[in-house]
Amino acid sequence: PRVYLNGEFTPLSQAKISVLDRGFIFGDGIYEVVPVYGRKPFRMAQHLARLERSLAAIRIPNPHTVQQWQDLVGKLIETSDAQDQIVYLQLTRGVAKRDHAFPAQVVPTVFGMSSPFARPSAQARENGVKTVSMPDERWLHCEIKSTSLLGNVLARQFAADRDVPEVVMFRDGHLSEGSSSNVWVVKDGRLLAPLKDNLILEGIRYGFIEDMAAARGIPLEMRQISRAEVDAADELMLSSATKEILPVVSLDGKPVGNGRPGPVYARLREGYDEAIARL
Numbered sequence: 686p687r688v689y690l691n692g693e694f695t696p697l698s699q700a701k702i703s704v705l706d707r708g709f710i711f712g713d714g715i716y717e718v719v720p721v722y723g724r725k726p727f728r729m730a731q732h733l734a735r736l737e738r739s740l741a742a743i744r745i746p747n748p749h750t751v752q753q754w755q756d757l758v759g760k761l762i763e764t765s766d767a768q769d770q771i772v773y774l775q776l777t778r779g780v781a782k783r784d785h786a787f788p789a790q791v792v793p794t795v796f797g798m799s800s801p802f803a804r805p806s807a808q809a810r811e812n813g814v815k816t817v818s819m820p821d822e823r824w825l826h827c828e829i830k831s832t833s834l835l836g837n838v839l840a841r842q843f844a845a846d847r848d849v850p851e852v853v854m855f856r857d858g859h860l861s862e863g864s865s866s867n868v869w870v871v872k873d874g875r876l877l878a879p880l881k882d883n884l885i886l887e888g889i890r891y892g893f894i895e896d897m898a899a900a901r902g903i904p905l906e907m908r909q910i911s912r913a914e915v916d917a918a919d920e921l922m923l924s925s926a927t928k929e930i931l932p933v934v935s936l937d938g939k940p941v942g943n944g945r946p947g948p949v950y951a952r953l954r955e956g957y958d959e960a961i962a963r964l
């Protein structure tokens with residue numbers, strides 16, 4: 686497959702960066718993951734707005750206009766025959782002599798690729814997924830979609846070691862998120878979500894689910910959620926570009942609600958599939 690690197694499309698095997706790239710040396714970069722359905726990007730404007738916010742947060746100059754980013758994503762989609770794709774974009778603070786402080790002259794490294802998107806299995810959608818809990822040991826700027834992902838990598842491996850696809854993390858007794866997903870709680874027909882603050886990444890699906898809840902008359906509360914509330918939940922759900930929206934049927938070996946995907950999940954899943962079909 687062909688990938689994009691610093692202005693050119695090249696075969697993946699020929700795309701090379703310097704070992705002094707600050708993405709390699711410091712994890713000094715940010716990224717985006719845009720799902721594509723039927724060759725059309727889903728919620729592209731929101732993804733590009735978040736890319737802009739991530740760049741601003743770590744003070745990397747944005748090398749492209751929105752139009753240029755849209756054109757690049759369009760060209761990345763053309764590199765693949767797949768109908769459904771995952772477009773990955775990454776920017777780092779470029780190549781410089783090793784020094785933690787920013788270099789005087791920054792030429793960001795810009796990388797893009799598209800891969801076929803294996804959507805969640807019917808098994809996961811219909812029967813749900815298992816999760817385990819763990820303390821959230823990450824830093825205090827989880828709102829930045831940074832490539833410094835060691836905390837997330839260790840959390841995802843904590844799940845893998847226990848043969849489940851995702852963790853549910855808690856910080857100071859409150860729900861934060863998964864290793865690479867947002868987490869949703871349902872209690873008495875109400876949808877609960879952690880605050881959009883510095884302790885979670887605001888998923889593009891977070892906004893989408895907010896919109897769907899409003900359109901479908903599902904009451905939504907965004908606030909701190911205690912461990913006790915998670916344990917007493919009627920439903921739990923995960924959302925991310927690659928998981929879309931998935932029901933969680935167990936946490937630490939205990940069933941969530943009645944142990945089956947619930948009615949609020951079913952309504953949101955229907956909304957998700959409708960939005961994709963309309964793209």
Ligand code: PLP
Nearest residue numbers: 865866867886888889890925926
């Ligand atoms: N939280 C974290 C830590 C993530 O890495 C992700 C993305 O994969 C999400 C939440 C969900 O974000 P999105 O819906 O934009 O994929």
